[in-house]
Amino acid sequence: MNFQGLGKVETADKYIDIAFARANDAANLDREKISEEKLSNPERSKHIEMAKVDAIADALRQHLSHILIAFPKIDDLPEFYQQLVKCTLEYSDLKHALGAVNWADKRISDFRRFYTDKIKRTRDFISINGYRKEYYGRVSSVIKKIKKELEYLEKARKILREFPQIKTSMPTIAICGFPNVGKTTLLYKLTGSKPEISSYAFTTKSINVAYLEADIKFKKKKFQLLDTPGTLNRFNKMNNIEKQAFLAIKYLANTLVYVFDLAESFPLEDQKQLFFELQKFEKPMVVYMSKQDVIDKPIFDAFISDFLDKNKIKYYDIDALKKMIIKSDLESNSLEED
């Protein structure tokens, strides 16, 4: 899913300016085109004014329909993105704004038909101009009526653009744990030297995403790995990235990898508590022990016997993790790639 391609939503005044400039261009073109033809003055004027009416309607409808096509239909989005929309945007405002754009698009189409018809039926020069002016006025007023909605859509676009690009129908593994325990490092160790990383890699602007490819039964299969920061505060206390991480764990992850760091970037008791919190998602969860190169062996052994063994938790090294990821796919073949 990708919202990066959403084009800028301009202001009402800008759209009106664009449309009227197009009308002038169209009129000039039309003047040239019909200069050779033997038309009476009113016929000539009619021709040119109708070219303006069309140009304005075309320009505005092109922009409005682009907005309607480009913005996601919230109800059709995968659950993860629906939830993300609902916690970062005012869902009803977004629906209302898109409805208003749709309304404006239809009004402009109606006005074009109405005034083209009027101009066609008139022979009198003054009426032709009068209808065109009336059309200009009504079209401008329609666009001005959706001024607030256009502003809202531009605001919404900027928020949508910050959404992480995550595939919603690929086997997905979420790497969880406290900050600095080594989640991102593990992500890179697992996915090799050339992972497809989102543009925000190594920053905290978004969830890091990388892919692991494996040959399974002579077919290439891709797995998605997410580096999901956050310590699972209450949802409304989370910052935006933590919310994204929470929703990704809840709606996208098939398996969780929990990273324990005995070098204690964070107190071990807190790390244990988060581990138990994550168990509440009721997803398969395995443990990875980071920073083993700097941990004294007795401390490591004690943790294994006092905590992991006691709770019947197995820990995995990199190779075992890779195998587990690939094996998890063999066991659940219901997931298809995007």
Ligand SMILES: Nc1nc2c(ncn2[C@@H]2O[C@H](COP(=O)(O)OP(=O)(O)O)[C@@H](O)[C@H]2O)c(=O)[nH]1
């Ligand atoms: N010695 C050692 N340092 C590690 C290891 N994994 C991570 N680190 C370091 O721990 C710090 C935090 O790692 P990072 O992957 O950014 O943690 P994250 O915040 O959980 O994503 C960095 O300075 C890493 O270089 C490891 O296995 N051994």
Ligand SMILES: [Mg+2]
């Ligand atoms: Mg990180």
